[in-house]
Amino acid sequence: MTGQEALHDHLATGQTTVARAWAVTRTDGVRYGFTDHDRDLVFDGITFRADTGLSARALSQATGLSVDNTEAMGALSDAAIREEDIAAGRFDGAEVVAWLVNWADVTARRVMFRGHIGELRRGAGAFHAELRGLTETLNRPVGRAFQKPCTAVLGDDSCRFDLDTPGYVHTGALEDVEEGRVFLFGPLPGFEPGWFQRGRLVVQDGAAHGLSGAIKRDRFREDGRRVIEIWEPLRAPVVPGDSVRIEAGCDKRFETCRLKFNNLLNFQGFPDLPEEDWVTVHPSLARRKDGGSRR
Incomplete structure (x- = not known):
């Protein structure tokens, strides 16, 4: 029973x-x-x-x-x-x-x-x-979107990129925190400016352990420190010394997938999709189609 x-x-x-x-x-x-x-x-x-x-x-x-x-x-x-x-x-x-x-x-x-x-x-x-x-x-709407940018999330089952690959992630202690959304690190050699923009920040310990945010900006300050800024403040306190993981960002472009991640075979967009104005194009009646005069 x-x-x-x-x-x-x-x-x-x-x-x-x-x-x-x-x-x-x-x-x-x-x-x-x-x-x-x-x-x-x-x-x-x-x-x-x-x-x-x-x-x-x-x-x-x-x-x-x-x-x-x-x-x-x-x-x-x-x-x-x-x-x-x-x-x-x-x-x-x-x-x-x-x-x-x-x-x-x-x-x-x-x-x-x-x-x-x-x-x-x-x-x-x-x-x-x-x-x-x-x-x-x-x-919620479901189904495949046909668009030029990639529809996958970096590292998911469709993308298949391993974010733990060396050179695409950094885990380290924070030097300072401002307003719960601006995080300061050391210079982070080996990561060019903007490398983490559009990526993800995940807190590894402390009161905000497990919380994450989307990275809005990745830049250097005049003093040489690396600044990672997220879109919205985390809803738990983060203090200097807390360990944070930052992951490389992807702007969903065909070129980025090929050159930054070498993951072209898993690209989920349609880079050759015609623009919207293509539907207004009609066959030409001109005898010459090389741009010259009709005469």
Whole structure:
């Protein structure tokens, strides 16, 4: 008998011992378990804690392609979900799985919801997290884009470039930080100016460990120090001495793929695609087509 069948039989008795449980998996792999039962529950290798004050509104579900939504609410706790982690964006896009489970026999359970965290609000020592179902992704455009620039992300399955290749990544300690978005290094010999522009910066340790940002500018200062600037400040403090990884940038051009990365065979753009004004071109009626006079 499956866990779902066992739960169905238990519900049919009319005297139930059921509770709700949620598993939250952040994009960095950290997992949390919560339950509205008064004791901890353990299954699927997760301990679902009862002392977190987490609760959830009724789940809205529908047939067809409608988006399933619900909302989880709870008190902020240092031992569970911390306010600084929410502020840093560590729970943005986290996967959520919700069960209805027989707390007297946790093998009798059923998945009631599977999706991701959408809008996340916090304040007055509590948080409210909008939960969006799997059908939410159907609201996004999909398919191949036919354009001159490459559509792949540097290092992904389509690009196939190994970013750990020597000469394309640097990991080292920061000399200084300004406004949470301007990072100062030493000269970084071997990397020409602009090498990391359009690349990625990833913090390796400290309070902002695991957070990343897209690199807006890569330049030298008059004192010879290398300046890496990202588009938006990181949402956790970064201090001098923290270790940071910076990766080479790609502007998606055919020439860059060939000359900078030697990865032409995996280029995902269409460099010979005609310009938009090509569709307005019509056959010429002139006898001569060499630019000279018609006479």
